Amino acid sequence: MAILAAVFFSGSIPSGDRLMVFANGIGIFILCLWPFVRQPLPTLDLFQPRLLYRAIILVYYGIPTLLFAFGGYYGQKDRFDIMYVRNPEIANHTATYLFLFTLVTLLAFDLGLKISEKTSPKKGLPLPISTTNINRALALYLGFTIPIRLFQIATGAYISFSTVAYVKLSVWGTLINYLAITTTFAAQMYCLILACSPQHRTFSRLTIAAIMFGEQYLFALISGSKLALLSVTTNLLLVLWVSRAISFLQIFLFTMATALVIAPLTRAIRSLDAFYLRSLSLWDALPFVVETIPEYLSKNYLTLGEYLTSSVGFLSSRTDGFRTAARSLDIIINQLEPAKGATIIAALYSLVPSFILPEKGEITRKVVFFASIFFNRTLESRTGIAISQAAEWYYNFEYIGGLIACGIFALAVGVLLGIIYESPQKRIGTNLFFYGWAIYLPIAIQFLFVDLPLSNSLANGIRYTIIGTSFYFLLSLGQKKTQ
Incomplete structure (x- = not known):
């Protein structure tokens, strides 16, 4: 909805201190949605590792980042209130980091899947249906x-x-x-x-x-x-x-x-x-x-x-x-x-x-x-x-x-899940x-x-x-x- 609003109602694009949050949110959206766009909806397999990971990041990081750009608020209502961002600097810093986190982990995860395709065993011990x-x-x-x-x-x-x-x-x-x-x-x-x-x-x-x-x-x-x-x-x-x-x-x-x-x-x-x-x-x-x-x-x-x-x-x-x-x-x-x-x-x-x-x-x-x-x-x-x-x-x-470490982790998980999924x-x-x-x-x-x-x-x-x-x-x- 946020992307549609930006395309058809350009005046609704956040500005000022929200612009960087909006730009990073759009970046996360593009990184996560691209593989979905390339596949026909009837044949879409959401359980495929590449799509499953992107769906999780989109829901947990992408959508909330865009929603905050359009309607989030600053300040602290209560010491233990978790639904706030203290100031624009923290918001922009977080949005940039989440975009880079998404970019690094998805690239590393996809590389892990490609490695798994080359290393995955073509045959294994039989487990027949019986x-x-x-x-x-x-x-x-x-x-x-x-x-x-x-x-x-x-x-x-x-x-x-x-x-x-x-x-x-x-x-x-x-x-x-x-x-x-x-x-x-x-x-x-x-x-x-x-x-x-x-x-x-x-x-x-x-x-x-x-x-x-x-x-x-x-x-x-x-x-x-x-x-x-x-x-x-x-x-x-x-x-x-x-x-x-x-x-x-x-x-x-x-x-x-x-x-x-x-x-x-x-x-x-x-x-x-x-x-x-x-x-x-x-x-x-x-x-x-x-x-x-x-x-x-x-x-x-x-x-x-x-x-x-x-x-x-x-x-x-x-x-x-x-x-x-x-x-x-x-x-x-x-x-x-x-x-x-x-x-x-x-x-x-x-x-x-x-x-x-x-x-x-x-x-x-x-x-x-x-x-x-x-x-x-x-x-x-x-x-x-x-x-x-x-x-x-x-x-x-x-x-x-942190970006380097999460990339290494995503690479290893991509290899593991790719090998399992190929079977x-x-x-x-x-x-x-x-x-x-x-x-x-x-x-x-x-x-x-x-x-x-x-x-x-x-x-x-x-x-x-x-x-x-x-x-x-x-x-x-x-x-x-x-x-």
């Missing part, structure tokens, strides 16, 4: 899901949000995380096999697939985690896309509708007393949530219009990467010394289970001390934001160093077909979700890559033995 394959994926899913869910129910670990900045996790939390990743791969593989092979679809198997998505949505919703909800939704969309049961336009509409419906619900769940919920078993917590949420919704939303309006506002605030980055850069420039890679070190520490390194939590808190700047120093405030990845590269290595894309019977589809999207979300702190994104991405490689290796051994 009843044995389906049953093995189901057995892995059930074998891991049941103990994980029982652990969550017994410990209250299904509640991920909290009223304080840091939460002491169980020493077994990391181990459960690794097992949960294997569950994700097994469920995705089971559903993708059915999506790729109509001849194996039966009522009972489709019912099991529906239950898999249902339980993941249930635990994602009650955890109040937007990343968990995003992961489940994108996994479902990938299954529907592979089965050719849904078009690009339907993917877009389904995603928007789901976001509009769920966004206020996650806010309502986060308004509950997390500590009280943790004291309840899941069977007691579910009725409490079911009774409380309608009361919350009825008090805050009198009509459907108010509900949808609030949902749009909530979503826009969660995807406003420009003002999040501006707020972060303002604090980084004026209050902090360069971290010199400290948050990357924190990501590596977080890969070690607590029962092996009991002091991990304290080490991580000291290394990632920047997180506390978005909270009240006494950690009593509920208001906070996750530093964006663009700002975190700046925090680690300053302006030029299902080529559709060769003896390649890494199911492995590629099963792990591509979970890994891509962890690495490319720019709203996550880099320390979390990097650690989660490494976990998923390690578990995904091990997952395929074990299946490959089984396949070799049966041949």
